[in-house]
Amino acid sequence: MQEPTTFNMVSRLKLISNSVIESTLTYKELVPAIEKCLANFSAGKVVQPLRSVVPVEPHNGLLFSMCAHDTSEDVLALKNVALYPDNHKQGLSSHLTQVLYFQPSTGALLAVMDGESITAMRTAAASVVATKYLAKEDSKVLSILGAGVQAYSHAKALTSSFKFDKIFIWNRTQSTGEKFCEEIKHLAKVVKFCPSTKEAVCDADVIVTATFSSTPILHGQDLKESVHINSVGACTPHLRELDDRCMELCAVIADSRVSALAESGDIISAKKEVLCEVGNIINGEVEVNRTRRTLFKSLGIAVEDVTAANLVWEKVGKQQPVGF
Ligand SMILES: NC(=O)C1=CN([C@@H]2O[C@H](COP(=O)(O)OP(=O)(O)OC[C@H]3O[C@@H](n4cnc5c(N)ncnc54)[C@H](O)[C@@H]3O)[C@@H](O)[C@H]2O)C=CC1
Ligand SMILES: O=C([O-])C1=[NH+]CCC1
Structure with missing residues (x-):
């Protein structure tokens, strides 16, 4: 046989x-x-x-x-x-x-x-989970930097789980960013393209960074006192999306501590400590103050x-x- x-x-x-x-x-x-x-x-x-x-x-x-x-x-x-x-x-x-x-x-x-x-949906779902545990409960303004596949899945997933009044979009190429705004205009009362990342994030309660940038696009000086960031791009050691000030201001929570320390350009370059994994918070092992600045570093795990x-x-x- x-x-x-x-x-x-x-x-x-x-x-x-x-x-x-x-x-x-x-x-x-x-x-x-x-x-x-x-x-x-x-x-x-x-x-x-x-x-x-x-x-x-x-x-x-x-x-x-x-x-x-x-x-x-x-x-x-x-x-x-x-x-x-x-x-x-x-x-x-x-x-x-x-x-x-x-x-x-x-x-x-x-x-x-x-x-x-x-990949698009599970990454956005992980950001929803992080946002549920780390963002302020009355978060009303969402900002997305990027206008690609992850930007789209994050807009859809986050608005299906939380109610945002305003969504501000920034993208390196303006025409793509404006087209993206048109596609997602049904997801909030206000959906607006912003010509600079500062304008896009300065009122944000929740921020998503989802680009291929190799240099920081999100700057600590532009963040509100209380904000939650889902950092989705920059998943290899030579890439960056967030500047050192941003890393300094935020408590960093990762999907995997091991992956974050080995793969995240922002964490490695800024020599930033990882406070815990999001799973530690779900399991009740760590409590994080939602009114401070928090950063979910998503590398994507198998x-x-x-x-x-x-x-x-x-x-x-x-x-x-x-x-x-
Ligand atoms: N954390 C995770 O689990 C995952 C992370 N990713 C990462 O998320 C990021 C976005 O992925 P996708 O949306 O699928 O890609 P995509 O190709 O659909 O979109 C890429 C986006 O990056 C922007 N962009 C490209 N070069 C740029 C630059 N130099 N500066 C600023 N913006 C730039 C484009 O305008 C576009 O908005 C990538 O870094 C990707 O590797 C992707 C999948 C899973
Ligand atoms: O988890 C994943 O699928 C990826 N993370 C970075 C690129 C793809």
Whole structure:
């Protein structure tokens, strides 16, 4: 009898596209699931090595490989991200990603999922969780720096969880920023493009930074006394989005302390301490004063992809069970 191998199982593999994932995943289900996985992660219930990053220098690309096993949920997956900021010139997304979803008991590959929507949505869901625990409860003004995929998912996720009266947008390219404002104008009473980051953030209660900038775009001198920042970009040691003053003023909370200290250009360059992981706050181990300046440093961790992929599997993948 022929032994089942990955190759002769291929006909039974589920391929799950972005469009299916977009019509399947909702923030209503994803946010609590991400909250739980961040709590599991900080409670030591997740096996997750630091992701590997291969620079593809001639093409200004990076290939990330991220894997985790959530032991309390028994879910196993691996995500690849090809991060090529110049891809837009060829009409391609800057992040090309796939999630491989495994049967933990055998290691059999059950599904290959498009990773773009999973990445966009799980990152925004993690920021919603951080905002829930760290921002002032009466936050009314949201500011987003950037107008790409993450800016969009954050606008959608944050407004589906909190009520903002005003959203201020800044983007390096004004025309793209204005187009983005038009797309999200239904999300708040006022949605306005601002020509400078100072104008965009000076009244903000909650700020999102989601760009490819390599130099600071958010400056401490422009922040209110009480503000919460979700810092989503600058996920490699040579990139920065926040200046030293901003880092000095804020209490820094990360998704993963290990990832933050190894990967965050802002934390490494400013020699900033990480107060705790957001999971420590969820688990009731640390309390943070919401009326001070707080910064959630999101690097993106594999267990978030594992969690999102598991929701997709439970909702659309399971109908055709895969097994030997
Ligand atoms: N923390 C996490 O879990 C994740 C973080 N990211 C990071 O978030 C950031 C945004 O990602 P996407 O929205 O998917 O990318 P995107 O390609 O859709 O958008 C990129 C944005 O950055 C802006 N930008 C590009 N170069 C810039 C510069 N030099 N200065 C200022 N703005 C610049 C563009 O105008 C655009 O608004 C990237 O740094 C990305 O690597 C992405 C996925 C997950
Ligand atoms: O977690 C993630 O998917 C990523 N973080 C930075 C680039 C992609």
